[in-house]
Amino acid sequence: MPLFVLEPPVHYLHHYNGPVIERVLPLSDARKACAGRGVHGDACAWASNGACHLIIPSNGPVRNRGAYRRHELAHLQRLGSWHREPRRRAAD
Numbered sequence: 001m002p003l004f005v006l007e008p009p010v011h012y013l014h015h016y017n018g019p020v021i022e023r024v025l026p027l028s029d030a031r032k033a034c035a036g037r038g039v040h041g042d043a044c045a046w047a048s049n050g051a052c053h054l055i056i057p058s059n060g061p062v063r064n065r066g067a068y069r070r071h072e073l074a075h076l077q078r079l080g081s082w083h084r085e086p087r088r089r090a091a092d
Contacts, residue, residue: 005043005067008074016073018047022054024065030057045072052076 025033027042033055034044042060046053056068 005062005064005071007067008071008077013070013074016052016076019051020054020073021051022056022069024056024058027057027059027061030055030060043068043072045076047076 023033030042031040034041037044037046042057042062044055052073054069054072056065056072058065060068062068
């Protein structure tokens with residue numbers, strides 16, 4: 001069964017306003033690097049000193065590295081997790 005990376009909403013698909021430092025690592029190393037940042041996933045991104053840092057697996061379960069890149073950059077565009085719906089409280 002093919003695997004996919006969740007595509008971000010269109011309004012988060014634009015260039016990062018600053019330098020982008022992308023590291024492509026073997027999957028096990030990418031997972032370790034992301035875990036060191038508190039992320040449990042195959043890829044991750046964070047901003048530091050105005051630069052975007054991306055960790056992308058070279059041999060991840062999703063073969064399209066561009067999909068990983070778009071997904072992770074979108075997190076930085078929103079500065080959060082756009083693919084997790086916020087919990088809503090029921091009206092009193």
